[in-house]
Amino acid sequence: MKILISSRGEKTIKLLVPTRLIFNRFTAFIVAKILTKYVSFNENINISSYDITRIVKEFIRMKKKFPDLVLVDIESSDGDIIQIKL
Amino acid sequence: MxxxxxxxxxxxxxxxxxxxxxxxxxxxxxxxxxxxxxxxxxxxxxxxxxxxxxxxxxxxxxxxSTSPKKETVILPESQRKNIDDLILKIVVNSSDGDKIRVNLPMSLVKIGLEMGMKMPNISGNNALKEVDLEQILALVEKGVIGKLVDVESARGDIIEIVVE
Incomplete structure:
Protein backbone atom coordinates (compact mmCIF):
# COMPACT_ATOMS: atom_id res chain seq x y z
CA MET A 1 0.00 0.00 0.00
CA LYS A 2 1.31 3.42 -0.96
CA ILE A 3 0.26 6.59 0.82
CA LEU A 4 1.21 9.94 -0.70
CA ILE A 5 0.70 13.22 1.11
CA SER A 6 1.73 16.32 -0.74
CA SER A 7 1.20 19.88 0.38
CA ARG A 8 2.06 22.95 -1.67
CA GLY A 9 5.40 24.33 -0.54
CA GLU A 10 6.00 21.41 1.82
CA LYS A 11 7.90 18.18 1.46
CA THR A 12 6.00 15.31 -0.15
CA ILE A 13 5.59 12.33 2.11
CA LYS A 14 5.50 8.91 0.47
CA LEU A 15 4.82 5.93 2.67
CA LEU A 16 5.24 2.43 1.36
CA VAL A 17 3.62 -0.03 3.72
CA PRO A 18 3.49 -3.76 3.00
CA THR A 19 -0.21 -4.53 2.54
CA ARG A 20 0.09 -7.76 4.53
CA LEU A 21 1.44 -5.77 7.47
CA ILE A 22 -1.79 -3.79 7.66
CA PHE A 23 -4.25 -6.35 6.45
CA ASN A 24 -3.85 -9.58 8.35
CA ARG A 25 -5.92 -11.62 10.82
CA PHE A 26 -4.14 -10.16 13.83
CA THR A 27 -4.82 -6.52 12.86
CA ALA A 28 -8.39 -7.52 11.93
CA PHE A 29 -8.86 -8.87 15.46
CA ILE A 30 -7.37 -5.72 17.04
CA VAL A 31 -9.38 -3.34 14.82
CA ALA A 32 -12.63 -5.20 15.57
CA LYS A 33 -11.89 -5.03 19.32
CA ILE A 34 -11.15 -1.29 19.13
CA LEU A 35 -14.22 -0.57 17.03
CA THR A 36 -16.57 -2.43 19.37
CA LYS A 37 -15.01 -0.92 22.49
CA TYR A 38 -14.36 2.71 21.56
CA VAL A 39 -16.35 3.65 18.48
CA SER A 40 -20.08 4.17 18.78
CA PHE A 41 -21.83 3.31 15.55
CA ASN A 42 -25.35 3.81 14.45
CA GLU A 43 -27.41 0.92 15.85
CA ASN A 44 -27.87 -0.50 12.35
CA ILE A 45 -24.14 -1.07 11.91
CA ASN A 46 -22.63 -4.18 13.39
CA ILE A 47 -18.93 -4.75 12.86
CA SER A 48 -17.52 -8.00 14.12
CA SER A 49 -14.03 -9.44 13.81
CA TYR A 50 -15.52 -11.78 11.17
CA ASP A 51 -16.52 -8.74 9.06
CA ILE A 52 -13.10 -7.17 9.42
CA THR A 53 -11.47 -10.47 8.44
CA ARG A 54 -13.69 -10.59 5.33
CA ILE A 55 -12.63 -7.03 4.44
CA VAL A 56 -8.97 -7.95 4.99
CA LYS A 57 -9.30 -11.02 2.72
CA GLU A 58 -11.02 -8.90 0.08
CA PHE A 59 -8.27 -6.26 0.18
CA ILE A 60 -5.64 -8.96 -0.32
CA ARG A 61 -7.60 -10.41 -3.26
CA MET A 62 -8.03 -6.93 -4.78
CA LYS A 63 -4.31 -6.25 -4.35
CA LYS A 64 -3.59 -9.25 -6.57
CA LYS A 65 -6.30 -8.39 -9.10
CA PHE A 66 -5.76 -4.63 -9.27
CA PRO A 67 -2.22 -3.81 -8.16
CA ASP A 68 -1.80 -0.03 -7.84
CA LEU A 69 -5.55 0.62 -7.63
CA VAL A 70 -6.02 4.17 -6.34
CA LEU A 71 -8.47 3.78 -3.46
CA VAL A 72 -8.63 7.41 -2.42
CA ASP A 73 -7.43 10.47 -4.27
CA ILE A 74 -8.09 13.89 -2.83
CA GLU A 75 -6.87 17.11 -4.42
CA SER A 76 -7.87 20.18 -2.46
CA SER A 77 -8.27 23.60 -4.00
CA ASP A 78 -5.14 24.67 -2.07
CA GLY A 79 -3.08 22.11 -3.98
CA ASP A 80 -2.83 19.52 -1.20
CA ILE A 81 -2.92 15.95 -2.44
CA ILE A 82 -3.66 12.79 -0.50
CA GLN A 83 -3.52 9.53 -2.36
CA ILE A 84 -3.87 5.98 -1.11
CA LYS A 85 -2.93 3.24 -3.55
CA LEU A 86 -3.49 -0.44 -2.91
CA MET B 1 -21.96 16.37 -22.78
CA SER B 65 -12.03 12.26 -28.84
CA THR B 66 -14.23 14.57 -26.80
CA SER B 67 -17.19 12.23 -26.45
CA PRO B 68 -17.80 11.11 -22.90
CA LYS B 69 -16.59 7.61 -22.14
CA LYS B 70 -18.77 6.73 -19.20
CA GLU B 71 -22.12 5.89 -20.76
CA THR B 72 -24.64 3.77 -18.98
CA VAL B 73 -25.04 0.38 -20.61
CA ILE B 74 -26.96 -2.79 -19.89
CA LEU B 75 -24.78 -5.77 -20.64
CA PRO B 76 -26.31 -9.01 -21.84
CA GLU B 77 -25.79 -11.92 -19.46
CA SER B 78 -23.03 -13.42 -21.65
CA GLN B 79 -20.92 -10.24 -21.46
CA ARG B 80 -21.37 -9.50 -17.76
CA LYS B 81 -18.32 -9.45 -15.53
CA ASN B 82 -18.26 -11.04 -12.12
CA ILE B 83 -19.57 -8.39 -9.71
CA ASP B 84 -16.53 -8.93 -7.49
CA ASP B 85 -14.30 -7.71 -10.33
CA LEU B 86 -16.10 -4.38 -10.74
CA ILE B 87 -15.08 -1.08 -9.17
CA LEU B 88 -17.46 1.55 -7.82
CA LYS B 89 -16.01 4.99 -8.51
CA ILE B 90 -17.29 7.98 -6.57
CA VAL B 91 -16.22 11.31 -8.05
CA VAL B 92 -16.90 14.55 -6.19
CA ASN B 93 -15.89 17.89 -7.68
CA SER B 94 -16.85 20.51 -5.13
CA SER B 95 -17.65 24.08 -5.96
CA ASP B 96 -14.67 25.10 -3.79
CA GLY B 97 -12.34 23.33 -6.21
CA ASP B 98 -11.73 20.20 -4.16
CA LYS B 99 -11.58 16.97 -6.14
CA ILE B 100 -12.29 13.70 -4.41
CA ARG B 101 -12.05 10.30 -6.05
CA VAL B 102 -12.90 7.11 -4.19
CA ASN B 103 -12.54 3.76 -5.93
CA LEU B 104 -14.14 0.89 -4.08
CA PRO B 105 -14.19 -2.71 -5.23
CA MET B 106 -17.85 -3.79 -5.51
CA SER B 107 -17.10 -6.76 -3.26
CA LEU B 108 -16.20 -4.35 -0.45
CA VAL B 109 -19.37 -2.35 -1.10
CA LYS B 110 -21.35 -5.60 -0.73
CA ILE B 111 -19.65 -6.37 2.58
CA GLY B 112 -20.28 -2.80 3.74
CA LEU B 113 -23.97 -3.09 2.91
CA GLU B 114 -24.22 -6.38 4.78
CA MET B 115 -22.71 -4.60 7.77
CA GLY B 116 -25.45 -1.96 7.53
CA MET B 117 -23.36 0.87 6.09
CA LYS B 118 -24.97 3.55 3.97
CA MET B 119 -23.49 6.01 1.48
CA PRO B 120 -22.77 8.85 3.97
CA ASN B 121 -20.70 6.39 6.04
CA ILE B 122 -18.54 5.78 3.00
CA SER B 123 -18.26 9.19 1.40
CA GLY B 124 -19.14 11.63 4.17
CA ASN B 125 -20.75 13.94 1.59
CA ASN B 126 -24.25 15.23 2.34
CA ALA B 127 -25.16 15.43 -1.34
CA LEU B 128 -24.90 11.65 -1.48
CA LYS B 129 -27.24 11.10 1.47
CA GLU B 130 -30.17 10.05 -0.68
CA VAL B 131 -28.17 7.69 -2.89
CA ASP B 132 -29.24 4.14 -2.19
CA LEU B 133 -26.26 1.83 -2.49
CA GLU B 134 -28.49 -1.23 -2.36
CA GLN B 135 -30.30 -0.03 -5.49
CA ILE B 136 -26.95 0.57 -7.20
CA LEU B 137 -25.88 -2.95 -6.30
CA ALA B 138 -29.19 -4.33 -7.61
CA LEU B 139 -28.68 -2.45 -10.90
CA VAL B 140 -25.13 -3.79 -11.24
CA GLU B 141 -26.34 -7.32 -10.56
CA LYS B 142 -28.78 -6.89 -13.45
CA GLY B 143 -25.90 -5.93 -15.76
CA VAL B 144 -26.13 -2.14 -15.67
CA ILE B 145 -22.70 -0.51 -15.64
CA GLY B 146 -21.25 2.90 -16.47
CA LYS B 147 -22.38 6.20 -15.02
CA LEU B 148 -25.22 5.38 -12.63
CA VAL B 149 -25.51 8.64 -10.70
CA ASP B 150 -24.84 12.19 -11.86
CA VAL B 151 -25.85 14.92 -9.42
CA GLU B 152 -25.20 18.63 -9.59
CA SER B 153 -26.14 20.24 -6.29
CA ALA B 154 -27.44 23.78 -5.87
CA ARG B 155 -24.06 24.75 -4.43
CA GLY B 156 -22.39 23.62 -7.62
CA ASP B 157 -20.90 20.36 -6.37
CA ILE B 158 -20.78 17.68 -9.05
CA ILE B 159 -21.10 14.09 -7.96
CA GLU B 160 -20.81 11.04 -10.17
CA ILE B 161 -21.01 7.37 -9.38
CA VAL B 162 -19.61 5.09 -12.04
CA VAL B 163 -19.32 1.32 -12.02
CA GLU B 164 -16.62 -0.11 -14.29
Whole structure:
Protein backbone atom coordinates (compact mmCIF):
# COMPACT_ATOMS: atom_id res chain seq x y z
CA MET A 1 0.00 0.00 0.00
CA LYS A 2 1.31 3.42 -0.96
CA ILE A 3 0.26 6.59 0.82
CA LEU A 4 1.21 9.94 -0.70
CA ILE A 5 0.70 13.22 1.11
CA SER A 6 1.73 16.32 -0.74
CA SER A 7 1.20 19.88 0.38
CA ARG A 8 2.06 22.95 -1.67
CA GLY A 9 5.40 24.33 -0.54
CA GLU A 10 6.00 21.41 1.82
CA LYS A 11 7.90 18.18 1.46
CA THR A 12 6.00 15.31 -0.15
CA ILE A 13 5.59 12.33 2.11
CA LYS A 14 5.50 8.91 0.47
CA LEU A 15 4.82 5.93 2.67
CA LEU A 16 5.24 2.43 1.36
CA VAL A 17 3.62 -0.03 3.72
CA PRO A 18 3.49 -3.76 3.00
CA THR A 19 -0.21 -4.53 2.54
CA ARG A 20 0.09 -7.76 4.53
CA LEU A 21 1.44 -5.77 7.47
CA ILE A 22 -1.79 -3.79 7.66
CA PHE A 23 -4.25 -6.35 6.45
CA ASN A 24 -3.85 -9.58 8.35
CA ARG A 25 -5.92 -11.62 10.82
CA PHE A 26 -4.14 -10.16 13.83
CA THR A 27 -4.82 -6.52 12.86
CA ALA A 28 -8.39 -7.52 11.93
CA PHE A 29 -8.86 -8.87 15.46
CA ILE A 30 -7.37 -5.72 17.04
CA VAL A 31 -9.38 -3.34 14.82
CA ALA A 32 -12.63 -5.20 15.57
CA LYS A 33 -11.89 -5.03 19.32
CA ILE A 34 -11.15 -1.29 19.13
CA LEU A 35 -14.22 -0.57 17.03
CA THR A 36 -16.57 -2.43 19.37
CA LYS A 37 -15.01 -0.92 22.49
CA TYR A 38 -14.36 2.71 21.56
CA VAL A 39 -16.35 3.65 18.48
CA SER A 40 -20.08 4.17 18.78
CA PHE A 41 -21.83 3.31 15.55
CA ASN A 42 -25.35 3.81 14.45
CA GLU A 43 -27.41 0.92 15.85
CA ASN A 44 -27.87 -0.50 12.35
CA ILE A 45 -24.14 -1.07 11.91
CA ASN A 46 -22.63 -4.18 13.39
CA ILE A 47 -18.93 -4.75 12.86
CA SER A 48 -17.52 -8.00 14.12
CA SER A 49 -14.03 -9.44 13.81
CA TYR A 50 -15.52 -11.78 11.17
CA ASP A 51 -16.52 -8.74 9.06
CA ILE A 52 -13.10 -7.17 9.42
CA THR A 53 -11.47 -10.47 8.44
CA ARG A 54 -13.69 -10.59 5.33
CA ILE A 55 -12.63 -7.03 4.44
CA VAL A 56 -8.97 -7.95 4.99
CA LYS A 57 -9.30 -11.02 2.72
CA GLU A 58 -11.02 -8.90 0.08
CA PHE A 59 -8.27 -6.26 0.18
CA ILE A 60 -5.64 -8.96 -0.32
CA ARG A 61 -7.60 -10.41 -3.26
CA MET A 62 -8.03 -6.93 -4.78
CA LYS A 63 -4.31 -6.25 -4.35
CA LYS A 64 -3.59 -9.25 -6.57
CA LYS A 65 -6.30 -8.39 -9.10
CA PHE A 66 -5.76 -4.63 -9.27
CA PRO A 67 -2.22 -3.81 -8.16
CA ASP A 68 -1.80 -0.03 -7.84
CA LEU A 69 -5.55 0.62 -7.63
CA VAL A 70 -6.02 4.17 -6.34
CA LEU A 71 -8.47 3.78 -3.46
CA VAL A 72 -8.63 7.41 -2.42
CA ASP A 73 -7.43 10.47 -4.27
CA ILE A 74 -8.09 13.89 -2.83
CA GLU A 75 -6.87 17.11 -4.42
CA SER A 76 -7.87 20.18 -2.46
CA SER A 77 -8.27 23.60 -4.00
CA ASP A 78 -5.14 24.67 -2.07
CA GLY A 79 -3.08 22.11 -3.98
CA ASP A 80 -2.83 19.52 -1.20
CA ILE A 81 -2.92 15.95 -2.44
CA ILE A 82 -3.66 12.79 -0.50
CA GLN A 83 -3.52 9.53 -2.36
CA ILE A 84 -3.87 5.98 -1.11
CA LYS A 85 -2.93 3.24 -3.55
CA LEU A 86 -3.49 -0.44 -2.91
CA MET B 1 -21.96 16.37 -22.78
CA UNK B 2 -18.53 16.63 -24.40
CA UNK B 3 -15.46 16.51 -22.20
CA UNK B 4 -12.46 18.72 -22.72
CA UNK B 5 -9.01 17.57 -23.75
CA UNK B 6 -7.66 18.62 -20.35
CA UNK B 7 -10.26 16.63 -18.45
CA UNK B 8 -9.54 13.62 -20.64
CA UNK B 9 -5.82 13.74 -19.82
CA UNK B 10 -6.67 14.21 -16.13
CA UNK B 11 -8.99 11.19 -16.06
CA UNK B 12 -6.63 8.93 -18.00
CA UNK B 13 -3.70 9.95 -15.78
CA UNK B 14 -5.74 9.12 -12.68
CA UNK B 15 -6.80 5.78 -14.13
CA UNK B 16 -3.13 4.96 -14.64
CA UNK B 17 -2.35 6.05 -11.08
CA UNK B 18 0.19 8.65 -12.20
CA UNK B 19 0.83 12.00 -10.57
CA UNK B 20 1.37 15.13 -12.68
CA UNK B 21 5.07 14.96 -11.72
CA UNK B 22 5.40 11.35 -12.87
CA UNK B 23 3.68 12.05 -16.19
CA UNK B 24 5.75 15.17 -16.80
CA UNK B 25 8.94 13.24 -16.04
CA UNK B 26 8.05 10.54 -18.58
CA UNK B 27 7.30 13.19 -21.21
CA UNK B 28 10.27 15.39 -20.45
CA UNK B 29 8.14 18.46 -19.73
CA UNK B 30 7.53 20.44 -16.56
CA UNK B 31 4.74 19.48 -14.10
CA UNK B 32 3.34 22.98 -14.64
CA UNK B 33 2.91 22.20 -18.35
CA UNK B 34 0.86 19.09 -17.49
CA UNK B 35 -1.18 21.14 -15.02
CA UNK B 36 -1.90 23.73 -17.74
CA UNK B 37 -3.00 21.00 -20.17
CA UNK B 38 -5.35 19.51 -17.56
CA UNK B 39 -6.88 22.89 -16.84
CA UNK B 40 -7.28 23.60 -20.57
CA UNK B 41 -5.00 26.61 -20.33
CA UNK B 42 -2.67 25.24 -23.01
CA UNK B 43 -2.22 22.18 -25.22
CA UNK B 44 0.72 19.81 -25.67
CA UNK B 45 2.92 19.94 -28.75
CA UNK B 46 1.42 17.79 -31.49
CA UNK B 47 4.63 15.70 -31.61
CA UNK B 48 4.03 14.70 -27.99
CA UNK B 49 0.57 13.27 -28.60
CA UNK B 50 1.67 9.71 -29.58
CA UNK B 51 3.87 9.50 -26.48
CA UNK B 52 1.11 10.83 -24.21
CA UNK B 53 -1.33 8.34 -25.71
CA UNK B 54 1.15 5.49 -25.23
CA UNK B 55 1.82 6.38 -21.58
CA UNK B 56 -1.88 6.75 -20.84
CA UNK B 57 -2.68 3.47 -22.60
CA UNK B 58 -4.99 4.82 -25.34
CA UNK B 59 -4.73 5.64 -29.03
CA UNK B 60 -4.21 9.21 -30.25
CA UNK B 61 -7.77 9.03 -31.62
CA UNK B 62 -9.18 8.16 -28.21
CA UNK B 63 -7.06 10.87 -26.62
CA UNK B 64 -8.46 13.52 -28.94
CA SER B 65 -12.03 12.26 -28.84
CA THR B 66 -14.23 14.57 -26.80
CA SER B 67 -17.19 12.23 -26.45
CA PRO B 68 -17.80 11.11 -22.90
CA LYS B 69 -16.59 7.61 -22.14
CA LYS B 70 -18.77 6.73 -19.20
CA GLU B 71 -22.12 5.89 -20.76
CA THR B 72 -24.64 3.77 -18.98
CA VAL B 73 -25.04 0.38 -20.61
CA ILE B 74 -26.96 -2.79 -19.89
CA LEU B 75 -24.78 -5.77 -20.64
CA PRO B 76 -26.31 -9.01 -21.84
CA GLU B 77 -25.79 -11.92 -19.46
CA SER B 78 -23.03 -13.42 -21.65
CA GLN B 79 -20.92 -10.24 -21.46
CA ARG B 80 -21.37 -9.50 -17.76
CA LYS B 81 -18.32 -9.45 -15.53
CA ASN B 82 -18.26 -11.04 -12.12
CA ILE B 83 -19.57 -8.39 -9.71
CA ASP B 84 -16.53 -8.93 -7.49
CA ASP B 85 -14.30 -7.71 -10.33
CA LEU B 86 -16.10 -4.38 -10.74
CA ILE B 87 -15.08 -1.08 -9.17
CA LEU B 88 -17.46 1.55 -7.82
CA LYS B 89 -16.01 4.99 -8.51
CA ILE B 90 -17.29 7.98 -6.57
CA VAL B 91 -16.22 11.31 -8.05
CA VAL B 92 -16.90 14.55 -6.19
CA ASN B 93 -15.89 17.89 -7.68
CA SER B 94 -16.85 20.51 -5.13
CA SER B 95 -17.65 24.08 -5.96
CA ASP B 96 -14.67 25.10 -3.79
CA GLY B 97 -12.34 23.33 -6.21
CA ASP B 98 -11.73 20.20 -4.16
CA LYS B 99 -11.58 16.97 -6.14
CA ILE B 100 -12.29 13.70 -4.41
CA ARG B 101 -12.05 10.30 -6.05
CA VAL B 102 -12.90 7.11 -4.19
CA ASN B 103 -12.54 3.76 -5.93
CA LEU B 104 -14.14 0.89 -4.08
CA PRO B 105 -14.19 -2.71 -5.23
CA MET B 106 -17.85 -3.79 -5.51
CA SER B 107 -17.10 -6.76 -3.26
CA LEU B 108 -16.20 -4.35 -0.45
CA VAL B 109 -19.37 -2.35 -1.10
CA LYS B 110 -21.35 -5.60 -0.73
CA ILE B 111 -19.65 -6.37 2.58
CA GLY B 112 -20.28 -2.80 3.74
CA LEU B 113 -23.97 -3.09 2.91
CA GLU B 114 -24.22 -6.38 4.78
CA MET B 115 -22.71 -4.60 7.77
CA GLY B 116 -25.45 -1.96 7.53
CA MET B 117 -23.36 0.87 6.09
CA LYS B 118 -24.97 3.55 3.97
CA MET B 119 -23.49 6.01 1.48
CA PRO B 120 -22.77 8.85 3.97
CA ASN B 121 -20.70 6.39 6.04
CA ILE B 122 -18.54 5.78 3.00
CA SER B 123 -18.26 9.19 1.40
CA GLY B 124 -19.14 11.63 4.17
CA ASN B 125 -20.75 13.94 1.59
CA ASN B 126 -24.25 15.23 2.34
CA ALA B 127 -25.16 15.43 -1.34
CA LEU B 128 -24.90 11.65 -1.48
CA LYS B 129 -27.24 11.10 1.47
CA GLU B 130 -30.17 10.05 -0.68
CA VAL B 131 -28.17 7.69 -2.89
CA ASP B 132 -29.24 4.14 -2.19
CA LEU B 133 -26.26 1.83 -2.49
CA GLU B 134 -28.49 -1.23 -2.36
CA GLN B 135 -30.30 -0.03 -5.49
CA ILE B 136 -26.95 0.57 -7.20
CA LEU B 137 -25.88 -2.95 -6.30
CA ALA B 138 -29.19 -4.33 -7.61
CA LEU B 139 -28.68 -2.45 -10.90
CA VAL B 140 -25.13 -3.79 -11.24
CA GLU B 141 -26.34 -7.32 -10.56
CA LYS B 142 -28.78 -6.89 -13.45
CA GLY B 143 -25.90 -5.93 -15.76
CA VAL B 144 -26.13 -2.14 -15.67
CA ILE B 145 -22.70 -0.51 -15.64
CA GLY B 146 -21.25 2.90 -16.47
CA LYS B 147 -22.38 6.20 -15.02
CA LEU B 148 -25.22 5.38 -12.63
CA VAL B 149 -25.51 8.64 -10.70
CA ASP B 150 -24.84 12.19 -11.86
CA VAL B 151 -25.85 14.92 -9.42
CA GLU B 152 -25.20 18.63 -9.59
CA SER B 153 -26.14 20.24 -6.29
CA ALA B 154 -27.44 23.78 -5.87
CA ARG B 155 -24.06 24.75 -4.43
CA GLY B 156 -22.39 23.62 -7.62
CA ASP B 157 -20.90 20.36 -6.37
CA ILE B 158 -20.78 17.68 -9.05
CA ILE B 159 -21.10 14.09 -7.96
CA GLU B 160 -20.81 11.04 -10.17
CA ILE B 161 -21.01 7.37 -9.38
CA VAL B 162 -19.61 5.09 -12.04
CA VAL B 163 -19.32 1.32 -12.02
CA GLU B 164 -16.62 -0.11 -14.29
Missing amino acids: AITFGKKIYELRKEKGLTQEELSEKLGVSPQAVSKWENDLSYPDVMLLPKIAQILGVTVDELL
